Amino acid sequence: MSNKDTPAAPVQREKTTGLHKGDIAPGVAKVDPIIIADGVRRTFGGLTAVDVDHIEIPRNAITALIGPNGAGKTTLFNLLTGFDKPDEGKWTFNGHALAGMGAHKVARLGQVRTFQLTKALGLLTVLENMKLGAKDQIGENIFRGMIPKLWRKQEAEIEARAEVLLKKFKLDTKSSDFAASLSGGQRKLLEMARALMSEPTLVMLDEPMAGVNPALTESLLDHILDLKEEGMTVLFVEHDMHMVRHIADWVIVMAEGKVVAEGPPDEVMKNKAVIDAYLGSHQDVDLGIVTGRIEGELNTAAIDLAAEVKEIDSTIAKRKEPRK
Numbered sequence: 001m002s003n004k005d006t007p008a009a010p011v012q013r014e015k016t017t018g019l020h021k022g023d024i025a026p027g028v029a030k031v032d033p034i035i036i037a038d039g040v041r042r043t044f045g046g047l048t049a050v051d052v053d054h055i056e057i058p059r060n061a062i063t064a065l066i067g068p069n070g071a072g073k074t075t076l077f078n079l080l081t082g083f084d085k086p087d088e089g090k091w092t093f094n095g096h097a098l099a100g101m102g103a104h105k106v107a108r109l110g111q112v113r114t115f116q117l118t119k120a121l122g123l124l125t126v127l128e129n130m131k132l133g134a135k136d137q138i139g140e141n142i143f144r145g146m147i148p149k150l151w152r153k154q155e156a157e158i159e160a161r162a163e164v165l166l167k168k169f170k171l172d173t174k175s176s177d178f179a180a181s182l183s184g185g186q187r188k189l190l191e192m193a194r195a196l197m198s199e200p201t202l203v204m205l206d207e208p209m210a211g212v213n214p215a216l217t218e219s220l221l222d223h224i225l226d227l228k229e230e231g232m233t234v235l236f237v238e239h240d241m242h243m244v245r246h247i248a249d250w251v252i253v254m255a256e257g258k259v260v261a262e263g264p265p266d267e268v269m270k271n272k273a274v275i276d277a278y279l280g281s282h283q284d285v286d287l288g289i290v291t292g293r294i295e296g297e298l299n300t301a302a303i304d305l306a307a308e309v310k311e312i313d314s315t316i317a318k319r320k321e322p323r324k
């Protein structure tokens with residue numbers, strides 16, 4: 001194989017540091033926060049799902065939101081993106097007050113989240129899914145939509161953007177396939193590509209690694225790292241601690257609706273309670289070795305871990321299948 005054909009070795013990318021001000025503690029202020037939330041509470045009957053006193057999300061960094069099942073991560077995601085309303089609390093995104101604002105408006109301001117490919121979206125093609133992610137479509141506006149020249153031009157622009165993104169995410173050959181025919185990992189790539197159609201400032205990813213087989217893990221991680229390099233902010237919920245350690249610049253730990261710890265991954269993961277709850281006995285195995293991203297000996301612990309990750313992925317994938 002000539003040098004030209006040799007795939008480039010993955011480049012280890014720098015973590016962003018110096019994100020906080022003062023001593024690290026739950027709710028610590030950030031040097032340049034993109035989201036600032038205060039007193040956000042959401043109850044369901046007698047159960048308090050989210051009870052966050054203060055939280056700040058650093059701009060142009062990758063923040064992981066972790067915590068055990070039922071900690072309130074998804075509920076907080078839903079609140080921040082306007083898909084749910086809090087009992088009380090307020091927050092700003094990029095200086096805009098968002099509490100009470102609907103999901104559509106939140107997305108227009110540049111804060112988007114990925115969506116799982118539902119059964120209905122699976123019946124659309126990959127390209128049609130991408131088009132759904134575009135914002136400010138003229139066709140949605142009844143009056144402007146009556147001027148065919150305007151929407152045809154916009155349609156062409158949207159398709160061009162979709163094609164560029166599909167190529168980047170190596171889904172261009174799947175453009176006219178039904179989305180349901182994609183593998184778990186390709187679906188995750190499509191979810192991310194679709195979110196990027198609206199040229200967001202903040203991308204929120206819901207369990208980006210769930211259901212992804214090791215062959216696509218590296219590609220997904222690289223795409224997430226690319227988002228930061230392109231100037232975006234990433235906030236993601238994830239159970240895979242190895243992924244969190246590998247790509248997050250900052251980690252926020254929730255339990256029982258509250259923020260119980262936060263900090264750079266290495267520091268948070270030294271926290272005894274966090275180690276016991278999430279890392280188990282494999283905490284020193286690097287995800288990069290498991291996925292082949294970094295050269296290293298696949299020792300017994302790594303082999304065990306790869307099998308464990310696979311099993312967890314398939315459990316999560318099964319749990320997420322729509323109930324009949």
Ligand SMILES: Nc1ncnc2c1ncn2[C@@H]1O[C@H](COP(=O)(O)OP(=O)(O)OP(=O)(O)O)[C@@H](O)[C@H]1O
Nearest residue numbers: 044047048049067068069070071072073074075076
């Ligand atoms: N629509 C709802 N109605 C009633 N209870 C809810 C609703 N949504 C969430 N809850 C409850 O709120 C709590 C927090 O749930 P949430 O899904 O936010 O946790 P999570 O940290 O995302 O968990 P997981 O990691 O399992 O997805 C749980 O006890 C859950 O049962």
